Amino acid sequence: MTNVAEQLQKTLQGKGLNLTRPRLLVLGAMQYKEPQTMAQLVTICPSVNRASIYRIVTLFEKLGIIQRLQTGWKYKLELTNEFHVHHHHATCDNCGQTIILAEDSILEKRLSEISETKGFKMRSHQLELSGLCAACSV
Amino acid sequence: MTNVAEQLQKTLQGKGLNLTRPRLLVLGAMQYKEPQTMAQLVTICPSVNRASIYRIVTLFEKLGIIQRLQTGWKYKLELTNEFHVHHHHATCDNCGQTIILAEDSILEKRLSEISETKGFKMRSHQLELSGLCAACSV
DNA sequence: TTATTATTGCAAATATGTCGCAATTTGTTA
């Protein structure tokens, strides 16, 4: 059993959950360098049912084993800088509400510094926080 | 015609595209404070067909009028910190290269502070920079 | 107004995500 698999087992056992073959397969599929889409996971794990993959992904997310990244389907839309004012967002994992965070000079300054150390000329950026809003974190 | 509508018309004309009623309506729906979901747009613009809204949104995105935002329930999946290393990305607009940016304590600290002022319990965040890499910015 | 072209509406197809329940697997106990 690989290192990561052992880590998974510990995490599962801590919650009284079992280390099963489908869960191992999905974990294995996550080891590729690139983040995977649902469709890719389904393809990579043909022996695991689609519904099960969704359930496993949901579980892994709750256990903090994986996280979702922006690149496609469920999304919100807003006008870009030219048509609007630049700011950031904090979205509640529970109720889905999006809180607007005003541009922050300390943050922007730090971003510039980090970019410069890499010789990167930043032209724009997108920052998204996720967690629980005031109402949902009670 | 409002200021923003005129701006839209200019953008469209530049590409030989027309300023139509559905496009104006979708633009209007985007003027609300909160970012909108597809479902919300469809509700706000009942006279515009669902398929057309999708097409208009796709067009607006290409024209740089609107942008998609991550909101917690999304797309690609990757292992979290414990099973992987947390980092950010800087992508070069010119050559497409992605630079990995290590986690930065100053940045993380500031994010926590900003969240707290809003009563938001941050659990994770995602940061994407775009601009020019060292090689391309010469 | 008319012709030409761009856009849209409609309806059907495809893709994505969820749910209940029976079948299977896992862990436990003997």
Next chain:
DNA sequence: TAACAAATTGCGACATATTTGCAATAATAA
């Protein structure tokens, strides 16, 4: 190892989201 209880999965049906072809409509220019 056998047998049981609980956890987990597969299956199929359902619900929702997104895309596509094509005919109908609206916009532009003459």
